[in-house]
Amino acid sequence: MATPIIEAEGLGVRFVRNRRRQLRIREMFIHRGGRQPNPGEFWPLRDVNFAINPGDAIGIIGRNGTGKSTLLRLIAGVLIPDEGKITVRGRVAPLLELSAGFSNDLTGRENVHLVGSLHGLSSNFLKKTFDEIVDFAGDQVSKAIDTPVRHYSSGMKVRLGFSVIAQLSHPILLVDEVMAVGDAEFRKKCYATIERLLAEGRTLVLVSHNEGDLTRFCNRGLYFNAGKLMTDGSVQDALDAYNAVVRA
Template identity: 60%
Template sequence: MSVVIKAENLGVEFYRSRRRKMQLREMLFHQRNSAPRETFWALKDVNFEVKEGEAVGLVGANGGGKSTLLKMIAGVLIPDVGKVTVTGGVAPLIELTGGFIGELSARENIYLTAGLHGLSRDQVDERFDDIVDFAGPQVREALDTPYRHFSSGMQVRLGFSVITTLDEPIVLVDEVLAVGDRNFKEKCYKRMEALLEGGRTLFLVSHNENDLKRFGTRGLYLSQGELVMDAPMEDVLDRYNADVDAAR
């Protein structure tokens, strides 16, 4: 199996808080903003490889760097040190509603989003009914309604449906499997299982152990921005839970 994701000495540094806005007096008299500039490493010296067809779950506490790592793999965040190399396209199930434009209709957003990921208009035409059927009858009834009028649930359903119909070989998932009602949630699970059976590579962030065990065979444990364990999913969860219990 070929390597499709490779992180080498990966690191990114963030400010702990935004600098306060300068007051009018400071701007008029050119006084320096003396707000503190303390930083921290959201990720530090992270190294790993993911091979084609692997299903990897990212484990760790909030603020541990999981979502930051996914954004680097997706190419929307640039590291300060090191690099991450991704071979093949990425279907990002990270911020499902982020790429949709509120003033456009749902129909227009489907063509736009799929087109930005490389699908031709003919390809979208072929998949259009499947996309809408998966998103549900409420979405179908509102296809020509501006997207901004959709409920948050409808927006997420449409986003999940569009992104998972793409042909990208790598799927990034960040806490979006538990969307909608029970029936739609199960549809999402079955769609994810079908993608894995088709040979896709999965990178999953979740706090739900059942989801991690259901989809992940290998786990990466991030703690305070550092990779502390890379092992089978069950072993990583045992270590993480032991650390959580010890910290109580």
């Protein structure tokens, strides 16, 4: 039996309304003796258990606010669990937000080199593939590549971010609603890239409200509701469970 590449055991994360979440390591010292319930706290995810095998393509399904993007941030290591644990056995290529992780004060060119280097791409590799990255992002991005990204639309940032992330050889790809942004030509490029990465044996975790994208790429679905994993089965099983709640 294959060792899971991603594994959640009793996973939970806590937020406090109207307050930034404190660093978990600080909380461990301050609240060593236990914590009193806070009426302003809520758990976007709690008591979540699943295992994802290498090469799986997982669709994360649920309404807005049900912990889908939070789960991707836990897998990426951006958030630390408050309960349980998440084990990730491989490097992660994340495209999680509309800002694509870029610095607004830097140009598109500078951000390509910054984000690429942070994910382990060498300077020589980035120089060699720079034109290819920008061409993939499209004419609008190409014309603005030496402009600070604060002037980019969210779609331009996503295009350039996806172009960089597609260069990574990391075994795990996290995608959060990226294909909902951009025109038909860009989505076609995204589809071809994801299909190529899956054919190479990569593991995909995809958050999308587009049933066509979910059924096209994913062999399994996880449906979340109110912070709980309600269905872990085929994509159609998860979509059926989601749609039943929506109709109700």
